[in-house]
Amino acid sequence: MTLQQLSAASGVSIGYLSQVERGNATPTLGTLTQIAKAFEVDTGYFVRAPRAVDSLTRGNARPKFAVAGSSIAYEQIGAERAGHELTSFVINVPPGYESEVVHHVGEEIIYILEGEISQMVGERDYIMGVGDSLHYLGTTPHCWSNKTNNPARILWVGRMQYDKSGKIAPIADAPAEMLPLRG
DSSP, rough: OOHHHHHHHHHOOOOHHHHHTTTTTTHHHHHHHHHHHHSSSEEEGOOOOOGGGOOOOGGGGOOEEETTTOOOOEEEEEEOTOOOEEEEEEEOTTTEEEEEOOOOOOEEEEEEEEEEEEETTTTTEEOOOOOOOOEEESSSSSHHHHESSSSSEEEEEEEEEEGGGOOOOOOOOOOOOOOOOOO
16 A cells, blocks of 8 residues: 555545654554554554453452441452453352342352352252352342351352343243252
8 A cells, every 4th residue: 555545545644654654753543543444454453452361360469348238258350341241259258148139130150169158049049069150140039148157259250230130021930950959
């Protein structure tokens, strides 16, 4: 592509393009976007931006928090970035804890890291131990509890769309064939 063709396609003057080509000028992001469109590439072709895969969380420096009034302690696993749809936490559950029944648009996966959890999904109660996992839609009413005298830890990954949850229609509870029931 000649400078004249690039100028016609991008709307950037030939003189300025010549300066950029020779390293005598640095285009603004707006100008660079015009040039990228002319080449039919994304602006990211010219600019190195932080990538989502660069979101490393170190175990000993993981952000930890709790909701006021709750005995649950959370450890943030994933990074919050624009465009991401999944959220993930390690949830530290004290003995005797019982959650409220919730339902929402989205889905959840839980994996038991330590201890034992009773997970209710619809009418099914799953007693889950270390290494067990469960994947379910959030539109089915669900809750969980730690009925033991020992703490438990859960790896929780989900996509919850609470802003759309007011639009949930009542659904019939379909039998779930996820895990065999224990105990």
